[in-house]
Amino acid sequence: MRFIKKITVVLMLCTLLIIPQTGCSNEEPVSENQFLLDTVCTLTVYGMGEADAQAAIDKAFECCRDYENMLSKTVEGSDIYRINHAGGEFVTVEPETRELIEQGMEYGDLSEGMFDITIGAVSELWDFHADHPQVPEAARIEEAVKTVDYKKIQIKGNQVRLENPGARIDLGGIAKGYIADRMTEVMEEAGVEHATVNLGGNLVAIGEREEGRPWRIGIELPYSNGSEILGSVDLADKTLVTSGVYERYFEQDGTLYHHVLDPNTGYPIDNSLNAVVILGNKGRSMECDVLGTVCLALGEEKSRKLLSRMEGLQAAFIDKSNEITTFNGMELTPAE
Secondary structure, eight states: OOEEEOOOOOEEESSOOOOOOTOSSSSEEEEEEETTTTEEEEEOSSOOOHHHHHHHHHHHHHHHHHHHHOOOSSTSHHHHHHHSSSTOEEEOOOHHHHHHHHHHHHHHHTTSSSSSSSSSSHHHHHTTTTTSOOOOOOHHHHHHTTOOOGGGGGTTEEEEEEEETOOBBTTTTTHHHHHHHHHHHHHTTTTOOEEEETTTTEEEEESBBBBBEEEEEEEOOSSTTOOEEEEEEESEEEEEEEESSSSSEEETTTTTSSSOOTTTTSBBBBSSEEEEEEEEETTHHHHHHHHHHHHHHOHHHHHHHHTTTTSEEEEEEEEETOOOOTTTTTTOOOOO
């Protein structure tokens, strides 16, 4: 599933013993990595017996696989794949797929079209996985941009169609956050009270690391390949998503091309930002996921106006000089 990757979020956990709030003595954390959603996903449970923790992790990963098979544009037979290859005919989809498409269209309105889930024909041209990525031919980009228009998605009940048969839905800017929220619910239903859900940069903190001690999350310095930390944020019952222009990029003829594309031009966006960090309460990972991409595309000035119309969200903007400005009381501690 080729979801746009977010910049790396590093768990900066101190080496002190974790003492669970439940009073259970010295339970070791249980952690597992799996490659899903085109990234390494890591679930870690604290303060819970190994068998119960592993059972919760297994259920959460099963949930993730189910949604990947439903929402991926590259998995044959998924709802999105079937819509994209239906030649403009209606396709019956799961209620969750319809819901997510509707949410994507709403964010299209909110972002004045800078977030457009029908950008798939454009994003398919930019192969950042290739051994030697190349800028697509201008004529091909021009043709693909003509298919981008989320307002031409038609929905009737649980049936969805694309008016333009050449259009392609790509939920890469919203699905990972949605799945993180669903996985969090599954883990909490299994009794998990202290855990982290890290889907390649979309991070959810369930509870605290231990009573009175939140998780400390490190934000990668842009273009450092994970070797340096720009700052850190403390999380407890929160979700944090960071969108950056440098996780997938290549250089051609002295110009850097990154993966965050402008739906109006088909080329990478170009403004003063390297990254945007969005922080919200647990359960809002989808919203933070979308807004990270939207704010990165809009630039800082327009993003502040957009975020001021929402409640309970904080943000940090990292510019091309890696200078940080914050919004709505975001506390990002600079690295020493």
